[in-house]
Amino acid sequence: MPTSAPTSPETAGMSKAALDRIDDHLKRRYIDAGRFPGTQLVVYRRGNIVHSAVQGLADLERQVPMKDDTIFRIYSMTKPITSVAFMMLVEQGLVALDEPVHKYIPEWKNLGVFQAGTAPAFMTRPPARPMQIVDLLRHTSGLTYGFQQRSNVDAAYRDRQIGTIEMAGTLDSMIADLADIPLEFSPGEAWNYSVSTDVIGYLVGKISGIPFEQFLKERIFNPLGMADTDFFVPADKTHRLAACYNATAAGMTSFHSPNAKGSLALQDDPATSSFLSPPEFISGGGGLCSTAADYLTFCRALLNGGELGGVRLIGPKTLALMTTNHLPGNRDLPEMSRSMFAEASYSGIGFGLGFSVTMDPAKTLIPGSPGEYAWGGAATTSFWIDPAEELIAIFMTQVLPSSAYPIRRELRTMVYAAITDSNL
Template sequence: MLAPTPDAPESAGMSKAALDRIEAHLKRRYIDAGRFPGTQLVVYRRGKVVHSAVQGFADVERKTPLRDDTIFRIYSMTKPVTSVAFMMLVEEGRVALDEPVHKYIPEWKNLGVFQAGTAPAFLTKPLGRPMQIVDLLRHTSGLTYGFQQRSNVDAAYREKKIGEVEKAGTLDSMIEDLAKIPLEFSPGEAWNYSVSTDVIGYLIGKISGKPFEQFLKERIFDPLGMNDTGFFVPSDKAHRLAACYSADGKGGMKLQEDPTTSSFLSPPSLISGGGGLCSTAADYLCFCRALLNGGELGGVRLIGPKTLALMTTNHLPGGRDLTEMSKSLFSESTYAGVGFGLGFSVTMNPALTLIPGSRGEYAWGGAASTAFWIDPAEELIAIFMTQLLPSSSYPVRRELRTMVYSAITDSNL
């Protein structure tokens, strides 16, 4: 499925030589330099896989080569999947974007905004308005991530292990804990990368009446044939799970999680819609192709094209971009010229990003440096897989965007 035909790049308006140059760059700068264990890059354009390459190791210690079917922790690339699943419920009239979150989580009705103090003795002020469903999807909810380490609210998240890479508790216990912690700001006033999409996963389970993971399997993974995607890796596929590494601060890396003892080898207690999935490049390409095709692939429709258009439009208040709205010390996206939709970053002005691209391109990435973007104008998908925490370690995403776009020889614009 991922093997391009010999003439695929040229027939899809791309240069094979320029695409091959990307692999040489990744090998020289990242793999041979000991910064990444291995890489997988898939580029799809005009209905064809025009580039698919793997190099390096899935497991450096055991010298296990990276392969086409290697399974990766995709962390926050889970968020777009969860967001699409939620919009299925919106399409069915079972929930609306402007409804208050406390309609479904009554214990959140009296949440306040942080003023001062530390847990549990917070001083708060009332919300300017109730948190709405749309605030969760676009990260304007006032929730946060503990790893931002910016405030006393973040510290309370860390104390409760809310939103950690190593998941703790359950979705129910997370919702209960969040009811006791104030918001960073009143909903809609700012953008802050957060556990909001985990809350969306909780709501999917509550509104659909079935476990969140079951909803994803029945409505997205099974219909699209995403057989290697899930919240844990079953024993018969365990040998395909990559090792995960972390940057050592000296230009190298160290083992973060051994694949033979990984927490992803057994079902987690907390099913994280914000960062819990493992997947393959081939599986994620199926998901991306459905989106590029207006929400449908091979006769399987996830959502309608108008719903997808709504999701991939900037929803930040006043049409502002992330530089104007963000309080976040970390994101999986650049800020200038980039807004945020319902589960994706959205390019508003390519000139401000200083990276080649198109208006309306949407994207996201994961904590272990995985990334994807979809460019409807160019009929283009790019998926990058590796396993290195954190994703901010190197500017590889910027480099990949520049080099993939430079390989286009026949632009649609």
């Protein structure tokens, strides 16, 4: 993060006392209670950081304090970056959203839709229409995640280690494996959180002609100065990688009990983490590590219409397209979702091209603005961008799963409560 102190919240229409209350809440309810090791919260409004706070520890076992430059596994917060990368190719005229996916992945041309059976003896039917590129970006492709634990299809994903936190194989092997597994539904018929964005990463490499990870570095990270964002943590930065933890059942079940303590189980030791070396599988759906400062840089470029400091990623009209609800019939997630899990609440929320999109704040029962867009990661990291309020919020910790506690709802409520001068 910048070394200079944040701008006074009051100069940006926010209350310092209300923002400080969030830190007190995080410390008391989560850190002191043993549910989070430590946290980092950054709030940016009207062109300035108005709140930046780190608390607790990045590594409980070694008692390493959380710092401004701590590196986090951002998991599915990789998805918006991958989606922007793909839309850069769309802007170049190299690919179109309504093209069939099998134009670029011929082995998928005859993918069927699951009817019955188990791997490898699936019974299928033809899809109502071919999968289109737009289906991958908005998760209406018919693909799934193995952790959904819902069907014989996602069981086949688990058998082949497709869509796990540490995916096996390579992007090429994943594409080949998926050619042998039927779709959950005909493309466009439903919404299901899935490996679709990993496929988008594969397509970025195939269409651009350079490896996906190289494209991100050359076209996004280096130009914006996102020096700490990559698919692995180099040796000179390993001391900054946070430990990752699993929330325990005790912590989750005691959450609403006054004075009850939670506990955390080490899930990924930063001294031995797989993130310390370049991965075989380059996951556009969940493979990046980053810092709050780097992710804020990316978000600032989006809030600014796709450009920051003279570096333009995408045009404002393309960004507007990405942050519009693309679910068929302008439906929201409850009307279309088959997912057992996703990094978003549902009611009043639609989905664009790489982001959830708030359609109706009243239905969410949380303060917000129409057009706000967001996503989160498996280890409870999250961000949202509210163009109407010129607001960005980024939250970092390292606790799996992200559904363990209602922290995202609490943060939205408390950050919006700190606004004293609304643009609406």
